[in-house]
Amino acid sequence: MNNSLPKAALPAGPVGTASSRVFDNLRKDLVGGRFVAGEKLAINALKERYQVGLSPLREALNKLAAYGLLIQENQRGFRVPKLSRDELDDIAQMRLEMEGMALERAIAHGDSHWEADLLAAAHRLKHADISLDKGEEWEHLHTQFHRTLVAPCGSVWLLRFIEQLHDQFDRYRRLGPKMPTIRQELDDQHHQLVELALLRDAKAARALLDDHIHKSYDVALKRYQEHV
Amino acid sequence: MNNSLPKAALPAGPVGTASSRVFDNLRKDLVGGRFVAGEKLAINALKERYQVGLSPLREALNKLAAYGLLIQENQRGFRVPKLSRDELDDIAQMRLEMEGMALERAIAHGDSHWEADLLAAAHRLKHADISLDKGEEWEHLHTQFHRTLVAPCGSVWLLRFIEQLHDQFDRYRRLGPKMPTIRQELDDQHHQLVELALLRDAKAARALLDDHIHKSYDVALKRYQEHV
DNA sequence: TTAGACAAGATAATCGATTTTTTAACTTAC
DNA sequence: GTAAGTTAAAAAATCGATTATCTTGTCTAA
Numbered sequence: 001m002n003n004s005l006p007k008a009a010l011p012a013g014p015v016g017t018a019s020s021r022v023f024d025n026l027r028k029d030l031v032g033g034r035f036v037a038g039e040k041l042a043i044n045a046l047k048e049r050y051q052v053g054l055s056p057l058r059e060a061l062n063k064l065a066a067y068g069l070l071i072q073e074n075q076r077g078f079r080v081p082k083l084s085r086d087e088l089d090d091i092a093q094m095r096l097e098m099e100g101m102a103l104e105r106a107i108a109h110g111d112s113h114w115e116a117d118l119l120a121a122a123h124r125l126k127h128a129d130i131s132l133d134k135g136e137e138w139e140h141l142h143t144q145f146h147r148t149l150v151a152p153c154g155s156v157w158l159l160r161f162i163e164q165l166h167d168q169f170d171r172y173r174r175l176g177p178k179m180p181t182i183r184q185e186l187d188d189q190h191h192q193l194v195e196l197a198l199l200r201d202a203k204a205a206r207a208l209l210d211d212h213i214h215k216s217y218d219v220a221l222k223r224y225q226e227h228v
Numbered sequence: 229m230n231n232s233l234p235k236a237a238l239p240a241g242p243v244g245t246a247s248s249r250v251f252d253n254l255r256k257d258l259v260g261g262r263f264v265a266g267e268k269l270a271i272n273a274l275k276e277r278y279q280v281g282l283s284p285l286r287e288a289l290n291k292l293a294a295y296g297l298l299i300q301e302n303q304r305g306f307r308v309p310k311l312s313r314d315e316l317d318d319i320a321q322m323r324l325e326m327e328g329m330a331l332e333r334a335i336a337h338g339d340s341h342w343e344a345d346l347l348a349a350a351h352r353l354k355h356a357d358i359s360l361d362k363g364e365e366w367e368h369l370h371t372q373f374h375r376t377l378v379a380p381c382g383s384v385w386l387l388r389f390i391e392q393l394h395d396q397f398d399r400y401r402r403l404g405p406k407m408p409t410i411r412q413e414l415d416d417q418h419h420q421l422v423e424l425a426l427l428r429d430a431k432a433a434r435a436l437l438d439d440h441i442h443k444s445y446d447v448a449l450k451r452y453q454e455h456v
Numbered sequence: 457t458t459a460g461a462c463a464a465g466a467t468a469a470t471c472g473a474t475t476t477t478t479t480a481a482c483t484t485a486c
Numbered sequence: 487g488t489a490a491g492t493t494a495a496a497a498a499a500t501c502g503a504t505t506a507t508c509t510t511g512t513c514t515a516a
Contacts (some may be wrong), residue, residue: 015301017302017303017468017469017470018289018469018470019469020302042497043498044495044497047455047470052470052474053470053472054470054471055283055286055469055470056469056470056471057472058283058287058498058499059287059469060290062247062288062290062291062294063290063291063293063294064294065291065294066290066291066292066293066294066295068388073247074244074245074248074498075476075477075478075497075499076477076479076497076498076500077497077498077499087384089425090382090383090385090386091385093383094383094385094386097329101325106384124313140386154318155318155321155322156315156318157318157319157322157393158318158322160296161389165385168385170478199470214475224358245498245499245500246500247500255499270467271467271468271482272467280500281499281500281501281502282500282501283499283500284499284500284501284503286469287499298497302468302469303467303468303469303506303507303508304468304507304508304509305467305468305469360488
C-alpha cells in the first residue's frame with residue numbers, strides 16, 4: 001500500500017476502540033433521555049442498537065456504572081437509575097456550590113486566551129441551529145460553553161465533578177420537549193455571564209450563575225413533574 | 229442435597245462476581261500504593277495475581293479508569309496515574325471545601341443514631357491494631373470513621389465525591405511507611421471531632437477538620453517528596 | 457550517521473461459545 | 487388459596503481463542 005497521504009489529512013481521525021465509541025454513544029443517549037429511568041437494559045438489544053460485540057459493550061457499561069449513569073447489580077445486569085425529586089434537588093444544590101466556586105476561581109486566574117475562548121463559545125452557542133438533529137448541536141455547544149466558563153479554575157477534580165453533575169442534571173432537564181420561552185431568557189444569561197467574566201466581577205458573575213442554575217432547575221423540575 | 233442450614237448461617241456471605249472482587253482488590257492495592265505511579269499494567273500478570281480471567285479483569289480495569297484510579301489509553305492499555313505536587317494540592321484543597329461543607333450539614337441534620345455510630349466508629353478506630361496486616365485494619369476503620377462523620381450531610385453526590393477524593397489522597401498519604409509520631413496527633417483529633425460534633429458546634433468542628441486535613445496534607449506531602 | 461521502511465514479537469481488543477445464576481412458570485402439599 | 491419446591495427458559499458472567507494494533511529491533515538508502 002503506497003498511500004502517501006498523512007493520516008491527519010483523512011477525515012476519519014482517530015477512530016478509537018469499539019468500547020470507547022459505544023461508551024460515547026450510550027452516554028449521549030442516557031443523558032439525552034433516550035432510555036426510560038429505572039429501565040433494565042437488555043444487553044442483546046444494545047448489541048444490536050450500537051452494532052458492537054458483547055465484550056466492548058460490557059466494558060462501556062461498566063465504565064458508565066462507575067461514572068454514575070448506570071446502576072450495576074451483581075448477577076443481574078445494568079439498569080438506568082431512577083429519577084427523584086430529592087436527587088434533582090441534590091444535584092442542583094451541588095451545582096450551585098461547585099460551579100460557583102469554579103467560576104470565582106476562573107475569573108481570578110483566566111487569561112486573555114480564556115476570554116477569547118469564552119467569547120467564541122458564546123457566539124457559537126448563539127448561532128446554533130436549535131432545530132437541527134433534535135437540538136443535539138445546541139446541546140453540545142451549551143455543554144461546551146459551560147465547560148469553557150469554568151475551565152481555568154485550576155482544579156482538575158473540580159472540573160471533573162462539575163462535568164459529572166452536568167450529565168446528571170441533564171437527565172432531568174432533557175426529559176421533555178424544548179421550551180423556547182424560557183430558553184430565550186437562559187440564552188441571554190449566557191452572554192451576560194461572558195460580560196461579567198470579562199469585567200472580572202466575580203461577585204456579580206457568581207450571583208448571575210446562581211440565578212442561571214436556579215432557572216434551569218425550575219425547568220428541570222417542571223419537566224420531571226410532568227414526566228412522572 | 230438436603231442441607232437445611234439457611235444461607236445466612238454460612239460464613240461466606242454474598243460472594244459477588246469475579247469482576248467485583250477483582251475491582252475491590254485492585255482498588256485497595258492502588259490506594260495502598262502497591263503499584264508504582266506511572267507504571268503500565270501488564271494485564272497477564274494481573275490475571276495471575278488476582279486469579280481471574282481476562283473478561284472480569286478488563287471490566288474491573290474499565291471501572292477503575294472511570295473512577296479515576298487508572299488511566300486508560302485507547303489501544304495501549306491501562307496505567308497507574310502519575311503523582312504530582314500540583315495534584316496533591318488540588319486534592320487537599322478540594323477535601324477542605326467538600327468535607328467542610330459536608331461536616332456542617334451533617335452536624336445540622338445528624339440524629340442520635342448518627343451520634344451513636346460516630347462514637348462507635350471512633351472507639352473502634354482507637355483500638356485498632358495498627359501492626360496487624362500492614363495496618364490494613366486501621367486503614368479500613370479510619371476510612372469508616374471519616375465516612376460516618378459526614379454521612380448525614382444529606383447529599384449523595386457530595387458523599388460520592390468525598391469518597392473519591394479520599395482514595396486519591398490516600399495514594400499520596402500511604403506512599404511510605406507509617407509515622408507513629410504524627411499519627412498520635414491525628415488520632416487525637418478524631419476524638420475531638422466527635423466531641424465537637426456531639427456538641428453541635430459546627431464552626432469549631434469545621435475549623436478542627438480543616439486543621440486535620442492540613443496536617444494530613446503535611447504528612448502526604450512529606451511522603452511524596454521523600455518518594456520522588 | 458540517521459531517517460525511514462519493514463518484519464517479528466508482544467500486547468490490546470474483540471469475538472463466539474460455555475458456564476453460572478436468576479427469573480418465571482408450573483406443580484404439589486398443606 | 488397459599489406457600490414451598492421444581493424445572494425450563496432467559497439473562498449475566500466468564501472463558502478460550504482470534505484478530506487488530508502497537509512496539510521493538512534490524513536493515514537499507516540517502
